[in-house]
Amino acid sequence: MAAKLISGKEIAKTVYEHLKSRIKIIKKICGKTPGLAVILVGNNPASQVYVRMKTKMCEKLGILSEHIELAGSASHQEVIDNVKKLNNNNDIDGILVQLPLPSQCGENIILNTISPDKDVDGFHPENMGNLLIGKPKFIPCTPLGIWVMLKQSGYSPEGKHVVIVGRSNIVGKPMFSILCQKTKYANATVTLCHSRTKNLPEITKTADILIAAIGRPHFITKEMVKPGTVVVDVGINRVDDSSSPRGYKLVGDVDFDEVSKAAEAITPVPGGVGPMTIAMLMNNTILSCETKHGITAPSILD
Numbered sequence: 001m002a003a004k005l006i007s008g009k010e011i012a013k014t015v016y017e018h019l020k021s022r023i024k025i026i027k028k029i030c031g032k033t034p035g036l037a038v039i040l041v042g043n044n045p046a047s048q049v050y051v052r053m054k055t056k057m058c059e060k061l062g063i064l065s066e067h068i069e070l071a072g073s074a075s076h077q078e079v080i081d082n083v084k085k086l087n088n089n090n091d092i093d094g095i096l097v098q099l100p101l102p103s104q105c106g107e108n109i110i111l112n113t114i115s116p117d118k119d120v121d122g123f124h125p126e127n128m129g130n131l132l133i134g135k136p137k138f139i140p141c142t143p144l145g146i147w148v149m150l151k152q153s154g155y156s157p158e159g160k161h162v163v164i165v166g167r168s169n170i171v172g173k174p175m176f177s178i179l180c181q182k183t184k185y186a187n188a189t190v191t192l193c194h195s196r197t198k199n200l201p202e203i204t205k206t207a208d209i210l211i212a213a214i215g216r217p218h219f220i221t222k223e224m225v226k227p228g229t230v231v232v233d234v235g236i237n238r239v240d241d242s243s244s245p246r247g248y249k250l251v252g253d254v255d256f257d258e259v260s261k262a263a264e265a266i267t268p269v270p271g272g273v274g275p276m277t278i279a280m281l282m283n284n285t286i287l288s289c290e291t292k293h294g295i296t297a298p299s300i301l302d
């Protein structure tokens with residue numbers, strides 16, 4: 001039987017309705033508009049696409065968006081100076097430095113320069129630490145989007161065995177930190193796998209919920225998934241496709257056609273985790289503005 005499709009695109013639409021009402025409340029209470037600044041260094045085509053999508057969504061929602069483009073040759077100090085300026089700009093509630101950065105820019109130092117109060121990506125060590133102890137200010141957008149998606153589609157991780165493949169700081173580790181908490185829609189037993197994990201298929205086959213964040217096209221095959229699993233595909237991989245005008249297509253880390261025959265539910269690529277990531281960036285920017293003005297609004301998970 002074909003798996004149920006968990007459409008991030010559709011769930012994001014309901015999230016945007018919730019966000020619009022929160023923006024209205026902010027305007028009504030303090031006359032302010034949430035503001036997001038994005039710094040893009042260089043001309044990586046994928047990064048340019050992501051930044052355009054984020055800016056467009058800000059415009060659509062009525063979030064102030066500032067877009068700073070620096071040359072690929074920009075120095076580390078130039079990026080730091082721009083971040084510091086934004087830290088002190090009262091119109092800006094969220095700062096995002098688009099990754100990857102050119103090699104002359106020290107990624108960690110730059111990310112750590114962002115004020116933790118404006119770190120809407122949730123990558124600052126202070127925010128990562130708060131997430132780990134169950135007191136998050138900002139949760140990284142991709143894992144937050146996956147969490148909301150699971151909740152909204154009726155697949156709460158509570159009491160389930162969740163297997164995450166991939167231990168990056170932006171997806172795997174924060175996903176682990178969210179789902180192991182003693183909170184509603186979490187309370188999962190979580191296994192975090194990576195490239196040194198032995199007998200990976202034996203572990204993935206024990207998952208009730210399998211989250212793939214690897215960066216390898218079609219890595220998760222049907223032999224790695226037990227029937228009835230809920231499968232979340234985070235991967236975005238370009239593979240050659242001569243039938244596409246662009247010469248490539250985007251595929252996930254999961255062999256969708258085969259795995260969807262066994263899974264209970266599955267997220268597509270594109271249209272799955274990607275749209276939720278952008279929605280959560282908007283959520284975190286609005287949350288930052290609410291916090292700054294002492295406004296308590298219903299959470300995205302209420």
Ligand code: NDP
Pocket residue numbers: 142165166167168169170171172193194195196197200213214215216234235236237273274277
């Ligand atoms: P990273 O490259 O930072 O991490 C990949 C992880 O996969 C690592 O932990 C690595 O293990 C693990 N891995 C690699 N090969 C294997 C293997 N053979 N067996 C088991 N584990 C393996 O990637 P990201 O987390 O940044 O991204 C993962 C994917 O998700 C990418 O395709 C990326 O484009 C996509 N992505 C999508 C987003 C969205 O919004 N939809 C947002 C962010 C990312 P080890 O640590 O041992 O090296």
